[in-house]
Amino acid sequence: MSAAAPIVPSSPHVMNTYGRLPIALTHGKGCRVWDVNGKEYLDALAGIAVNTLGHGHPKLVKALQQQVADMIHCCNYYHVPGQEELAKLLVERSGLTNVFFCSTGLEANEAALKLARKYGHDKGIERPEIVVYEKAFHGRSIATLSATGNPKVQAGFGPLVEGFIRVPMNDIEALKKATAGNPNVVAVFFETIQGEGGVNPMRVEYLQGVRALCDANDWLMMIDEVQCGMGRTGKWFAHQWAGIQPDVMPLAKGLGSGVPIGAVVAGPKAANIFAPGNHGTTFGGNPLSMRAGIETIRIMEEDGLLENAAKMGTLIQTKLVTALMGKKGVKEVRGQGLMIGIELDMPCGAITQRAADAGLLLSVTADSVIRLVPPLIITGAEADEIVARLLPIIDTFLKEQG
Numbered sequence: 001m002s003a004a005a006p007i008v009p010s011s012p013h014v015m016n017t018y019g020r021l022p023i024a025l026t027h028g029k030g031c032r033v034w035d036v037n038g039k040e041y042l043d044a045l046a047g048i049a050v051n052t053l054g055h056g057h058p059k060l061v062k063a064l065q066q067q068v069a070d071m072i073h074c075c076n077y078y079h080v081p082g083q084e085e086l087a088k089l090l091v092e093r094s095g096l097t098n099v100f101f102c103s104t105g106l107e108a109n110e111a112a113l114k115l116a117r118k119y120g121h122d123k124g125i126e127r128p129e130i131v132v133y134e135k136a137f138h139g140r141s142i143a144t145l146s147a148t149g150n151p152k153v154q155a156g157f158g159p160l161v162e163g164f165i166r167v168p169m170n171d172i173e174a175l176k177k178a179t180a181g182n183p184n185v186v187a188v189f190f191e192t193i194q195g196e197g198g199v200n201p202m203r204v205e206y207l208q209g210v211r212a213l214c215d216a217n218d219w220l221m222m223i224d225e226v227q228c229g230m231g232r233t234g235k236w237f238a239h240q241w242a243g244i245q246p247d248v249m250p251l252a253k254g255l256g257s258g259v260p261i262g263a264v265v266a267g268p269k270a271a272n273i274f275a276p277g278n279h280g281t282t283f284g285g286n287p288l289s290m291r292a293g294i295e296t297i298r299i300m301e302e303d304g305l306l307e308n309a310a311k312m313g314t315l316i317q318t319k320l321v322t323a324l325m326g327k328k329g330v331k332e333v334r335g336q337g338l339m340i341g342i343e344l345d346m347p348c349g350a351i352t353q354r355a356a357d358a359g360l361l362l363s364v365t366a367d368s369v370i371r372l373v374p375p376l377i378i379t380g381a382e383a384d385e386i387v388a389r390l391l392p393i394i395d396t397f398l399k400e401q402g
Contacts, residue, residue, distance in 0.1 A: 007036045021356055028055025031375050031382050033361070044374040044386050045361045049195070049227045049339065052254040052296055052305070054375035059299050060257055060292070067291040074287065076280060082290025089297050090265050093236045095245050097271035100264045101285035105226035105252030106139030108262035112189065112222050112248045113143050115266070115273050117163070119220055120186035122273065128186040130222075131165045131179060135197030135366070136190060138224055147189060149197065169200060172209040179217075187220035187248075188213070192238035195227035198366030199334060199341025207242035214247070220270055222248040226262075230254035231300055231376055233337035234310025241336070254376075259292035305376040312383045313337035316372065319387045329398040331368075338378070342370040342394070351397055360389040370394070 009024035024036045031054050033043050043055070053060050074080065087099035102108055113130065120128025132138075136149040145154055146161035154160060165185070167178045179185045188210055194200040214221040223246040228238040232254060235241055239249075247269045252262040262284070266273075283289075300306065317333060317340055324330045324342065331343040347367045355362050363371045372386065 009036065021353055023356060030054045030056070031378050039359070041356065041359050041361050042382065042385055042389065043361045044372045044390075045363055046254075046373055046375045047258060048253070048363065049232060049373040050253045050256075051258050051375050052230060052232075052377075053257045053299055054377045055258075057257070057299065057377070059302075060295050063291055063295040064259070064288065067288050071287045073283065075282065076285060080285050080287055080290060082287050082294060083285045086263075086290050086293045086297075089294065090251070090263060093297075094249060094265050096249065096265045096267040098266055100266070100274065100279065101290070102262035102264070102281050103260045103283045103289065104139075104262045105224075105250065106141055106144050106262075107281065107284070108226065108250035108252050108264050109138040109144045109147070109224055110141055111264045111279055112224070112250050113147065114279060115248055115264070115270050116187035116189070116220055116222060118273050118278065119270065120184070123186075123218075125184055125186060127163065127184055129163050129165055129182065129184045130186060131167055131175065131188040133190050133194070134166060134168050135194055135200060136224075137194065137196035138189070138191075169194070170203050170206045172206060172213070175210065175213065185217065185219060187222050189222040189224065191224045191226075191228060193228040193233070193336060193339055195339070195371075196365050198343065198369040199339060199371055201238075201334065201336060202242075204242040207239060207244055211242075211244045220247040222246060222250075224250050226250055226252045227373075228336075228339055230296075231306045231309055231337075232339050232373065234306055234313065236306065238336065238339075255296060256289055256292035257296045259289050261289040261293055263293075300376065303377070308378070309337040309376045312374075312378050312380065313340065315380060315383050316340060316387060319384075320391075323387070323391050324394065327398065329401060330394075335372075338372070338374055338376060340372040341365075342372075344368050344370070344394075344398070346401055348397060351393060354393050354397070355390065358389050358393060360386065360393075362390070 025033050031043050033041050116130050117128045132147045134149045138144040138147045143161045167174050223239050225237050247267045249265040255261050320333045331345050333342050335341050349364045352364050365371045
């Protein structure tokens with residue numbers, strides 16, 4: 001009897017907005033997932049830095065099952081106890097003041113942009129301007145797309161929103177020059193480590209310089225920690241490595257371990273900008289997503305996942321640097337904790353499929369950067385396995401390029 005033909009995934013009734021691999025995943029456990037044909041993969045992508053606790057974490061599953069039975073959604077006409085509980089946890093770990101909850105990173109960034117504009121209007125600035133960065137990515141709504149520094153994703157969606165000043169990363173003189181004598185600047189908005197832009201970290205001394213410049217000019221420092229936050233770098237938030245605090249901090253992705261959630265955490269300068277009626281959301285702060293955030297933080301602390309992220313990230317980066325640096329075609333291995341990029345000097349999108357063929361899920365971003373953002377529960381053996389599966393793929397690819 002012949003074996004059944006493998007299932008070839010297709011989605012004819014779904015709008016064609018993603019360049020999908022021919023893979024359909026059905027379930028996961030820990031750092032492993034399986035597709036419709038029963039093939040197993042080691043997950044070094046975590047749903048793009050979302051699945052903090054991996055897949056099917058027993059403590060999270062039990063809590064969410066209970067919450068689904070109790071209440072999934074009410075609305076913000078009423079107090080939601082989980083909002084106050086999660087907000088307190090985020091305030092304590094960030095040193096900031098209060099929180100607005102939404103459902104995605106895009107929404108969190110959109111709320112940050114609104115905060116900055118209203119901050120300006122409250123000071124009598126009629127046309128507020130916000131400094132943003134080359135290679136930044138903040139979302140795909142019209143406003144966040146305008147803040148994004150990628151002409152490819154902006155193409156076809158003009159006119160974009162005005163009021164943005166764009167500067168290069170890690171160049172404090174360029175920032176000073178771009179804003180000199182401009183009374184309309186209200187905020188500087190950036191990712192501590194750019195994700196979609198190619199895993200590009202801001203330098204510690206640059207972050208400290210921006211903080212000082214914002215203080216000197218009474219600007220809001222707004223740090224998008226959607227991808228690099230929630231323990232991924234080994235601290236709760238990536239900017240904490242520089243010993244600074246933002247005025248506004250959007251979060252999402254890893255905060256809910258897979259349940260859609262977004263948050264804007266505000267410091268004293270931004271905590272009271274919004275008043276009732278200024279901003280809102282139907283789904284933001286719903287009981288299910290709040291429980292996901294509360295349990296994610298609790299489990300991260302119980303299981304020592306910040307320490308694990310730092311340790312496993314160092315392990316993976318050290319092995320990659322040892323094996324790859326100095327090879328023709330490899331520009332850099334960089335990142336922090338479990339947010340790692342391997343930049344080649346050529347486009348390498350083909351590696352995504354080749355890795356999947358070898359049972360490894362990852363992504364290629366900014367055309368030439370292989371991105372690893374595995375779950376924070378990853379073990380030393382699984383870290384070794386990621387490297388062992390990836391290195392031959394990179395070697396073969398580089399040899400083919402000559």
